[in-house]
Amino acid sequence: MVNVELFRDGGDSREVKAGETIFHEGDEGKVMYVLLAGSVKLSVTGRQLEKLAKGAVFGEMALIDASPRSASAVALTDCTLVPVTGDRFRDLIRRDPQFALDIMATMAARLRSMDRRI
Template identity: 50%
Template sequence: MESSILNLFRYAENTQTFSAGETIFTEGTTGREMYVVLKGSVDIRVGNKTLDVTRPGGVFGEMALIDSSARSATAIAKDDCTLAIVDEKQFLRMVERTPLFTLNVMQILAGRLRRMDSMLQLDY
């Protein structure tokens, strides 16, 4: 699933690089874009707890585009990484024109929800 997203964004023009340890966005801030990891990996954290590690082909920050809410977590480059930046207009175009993209994003979200549910059960 993640490899198909990577293929869709392999030649993206709007990219940004981050050094290991650099903050990409912070929990509670407003977001108007999502990210696709092209190289490297990104930790998704709430407080000091890492909820997910997003690797090449993975996406993060998509919730801000789906429901216009504040960021629910902080994203920090785990190592040097290159990210494709997808704004709301491009995201909506991809949803309309590329059903496989939409399915992949839904699968990634479902996987994250399942992992968070498991983490919550372990905490109790």
């Protein structure tokens, strides 16, 4: 979980309605998202991987390796998201090392969760 206060004053939040697809598995990814409010489901080939809540980040892998989306993201409730571009992502890592550690912790937790499912 990241410090959501880093994203509150950006003025670039996006409202998403319950049931709306944020991105599809296989899509090109140019942004990651910070979830300021609501909940989001991540799934691969239709199977739910994770349910995300306030403070979660998702879509970060697209900014790290420029690969297609590895999962789909769907809003379970009305949500407020902050899209984070690659430039902003790199700037946050430079300015706030804890942000980089939070992203790595998120990725490690998801990998461990996937390993348990195999």
